[in-house]
Amino acid sequence: MRGVSRLRHLRLEDTPFEAREFSLLWLIxxxxxxxGDIVTTLxxxxxxxxxxxxxxxxxxxTDALGRWGLVLPKLAVFLLCLGxxxxxxxAGDKVLYYLPPVTLAVIGAFATAFNLRLFVG
Incomplete structure (x- = not known):
């Protein structure tokens, strides 16, 4: 039961934020x-x-780990931002709630568009 009580801390029920909004932000x-960024870069x-x-x-x-050398640092940044x-x-902090997924989405969209431009151009 100890693991179940830890999972309760991950739910948004006791926060001013909605689970659907959280899911949408992180899906983007x-x-x-x-x-987008990883696939186009690879x-x-x-x-x-x-x-x-x-x-x-x-x-x-990437020199040390090959393709995983690109994926693992990006995964680490993604998980840090999720945390x-x-x-x-x-904490009910709107800045800490919205800034990480929005920042990743903007950086990812820019990098994807830039990579596509390099690839096509």
Whole structure:
């Protein structure tokens, strides 16, 4: 039962935020940052090969781990932002609740659009 009581802390019932809104925010962040950016970056780096990764951290990571070197740091950032958002929801802090998924969505949308422009152009 101890694990069940821990899961209660993850629910939004005792916060001013709605579960549907939370799901939508994170679905958008996942689609843009998680899927769009990763898929387009992998396509350019491993199938197009006209361009190199510009982020020095990701260059070192992909040199060491291959494709997982791109995915794992992005997953870590995604999970960190999710944790900040959940903390913000529990604290009733709108900035900590909305800022992480919106920031990831904006960065992901920009990176996806930029990568698509590189790929097509």
């Amino acid at each position: 962040a996942l689609a843009t940052y998680g899927v 396509t350019i780096l491993y199938y197009e090969r006209r361009f190199d990764e510009a982020n020095a951290l990701l260059v070192a990571s 900040i958002c959940v903390y913000g929801a529990r």
